[in-house]
Amino acid sequence: MKKILIASMLAIVLVLAFVLVGCAPKEKKVVVASKPFAESYILAEMLTYLIEINTDITVEQKLGIGGGTSNIQPAMLTGEIDIYPEYTGTGWLFVLKEELISDPTALYEAVKAGYLEEYDIVWSGLYGFNDTFGIAVKETLATELGVVTYTDLAAASADLNLGAEPDFYERDDGYPGLEATFGFDFGTKTQLDIGLKYEAIKTDEVDVIIVFSTDGRLKEANLVVLKDDKNFFPSYFAATLTRAETLNEYPELEDVFAMLDGKISDEEMTYMNYLVEVENQEAKQVAIDFLTEKGLNK
C-alpha cells in the first residue's frame, strides 16, 4: 500500500514537473536568443519586436545565454533556439573554424555558404555595423609608456596585466593569434566577464583590456584604443541567424529580417550600447525607440 502511495506520488511530481517546465501546446512560436552583452540584447529585442508587430508569430525570448556562441550554437542545432544575432568573424573562425578572410564581403559570403551547408542555418542580411575587437589602455598609461600600436604594446607587455573575456583566450583571432602575430607576452592574464572589464581597468586591477569597437563605455572611460598595425582583427559584421527549418515553416520571417538590412551604423550601435550600459535604459525600450526613429515601428 505505502509503496504504491510513494510510487504514485513520484509519478505525480514528475508529471507535474514536465507540465510546468516545458511541453507547451503547439502554437506559432519562435525562440529568439541573445548573447550576454548589451548589443546582443538590443538586437534580439529589435528582432522580437519586428516579428511581433509584423506577423502573428509569438516570440519566446532566451536572452543573455551564458557562454555566448558556444552554448547558443548547440541549441540552434537541436532546435531549442530558432533565431539570434551573430557576427561574421565569430561564425567563420569560432564556429566553422576556418582560416581568416580579411575582405568583409568575401567573409560574409563564405560564412553564409558554410553555415547553410554544415548546419542548415541561414544568415539574413547585415545590419550594417562592424563590431570588431580592439585593445584599449588607460590614456595616462599609454602616454607614460609611449604606446600607440599593438607592436608597441607587445614590447611593453611583460609588465602588464591583460583583462579579457574567457573565450578571447581560446579563439584563434584572440589571444593565441596576438601572441603569434605580435609576440604578446603579458605578465598576468585575467579572465573577466565582458560586463566587468571596464570596472576592472577603472580600478587599475588590469592595465589593458580587450574592447569591442561599438562598446558604449569606450567614450566615458578615458581609454585609448591602440592601432592595429598589422590588421590582425577580422571584421565582425552582425546579421540575423535563423534555422532553415524555421524559415521554411514561417517564410514571412525573411521580409521581417530584411527590414534591418544596412539600417544600423557603427555610431548608432555604439550610441544604443551607451544608452543601455551607461544610462541603464532598458534594452527593449532602446530597441523600440530606434525602430520608431527609422520608421520601422508600424
Add this chain to the structure above:
Amino acid sequence: MIAGIFNLYIERSEFFIKLLLEHLTLTVIAVAIITVLGLSIGIYMTRNEIFAKIMLIVTNFLYTIPSIALFGFLVIITGIGNKSAVTALVLYGLLPIIRNTYVGIREVDTQIMESARGMGSTNRQLLFKVQLPLALPVIVAGFRTMVVMTIALCGIASFIGAGGLGVAIWRGITTNFPEMTIAGSLLVALLAIITDAILELVEKKMKRRIMGVQ
C-alpha cells in the same frame, strides 16, 4: 545606490514579480523531486550497505562539481533553459537529504529497534512507525539546508537561459547595471530567509507532535 534599487523595484515591479514567481516554481519543482528521490534513496541505503557506500561517493562527487561547470556540461545533455536548471538543482540538492535520511535512520537506538521487533513489528512497520519518526528531526534539518541551498543556487541558473531572479542578476552583470544585480540578489536572499523561517516553525511543530517535547 539604495534609492536606485528601490526605484527599480517600483519601475519594473512586473518584471521582478514574474522572476520571483519563476524562481518559486523552479525551486518547488526541484525540491519536490529531490525530496521524493532523496528519501527513497536514503531509506534504501539503510538496507543495502554497498549501495549506501556507492551513493555517498556519487553524491559527494556531484556536490564538489562547481555549479557553473555543471551548468555548462548539462547544456550539452539537457539543453538550455529550465530543464537543465532543474536537473542541476536536483543533483546538488540530493546530498543533504540522502545523507541525513541515511544517518538519521542509522542512528536510531538499536535497543528501540529490537524492542519494536520483539513486539512483532514488520519491516514496514519498523520503518514508518519507529525509524522515520525518530529520524525525522535529522531529516528535516537536511531538508531545510537543501531548500535554502536550492533557492540560492537557482539564482545562477539563468546563466544557461533558465528563468528566475538570476535573470536580473545576470542581466545586471552583463549590462553594467549593478543596481539590477543587487536588486535580484536581495530578493533571492529574502526568499531564502523567509522560507527558512517558515520551515523552522514547521520543524518545531513537528517535533512537538512526534517527540512530545518542546
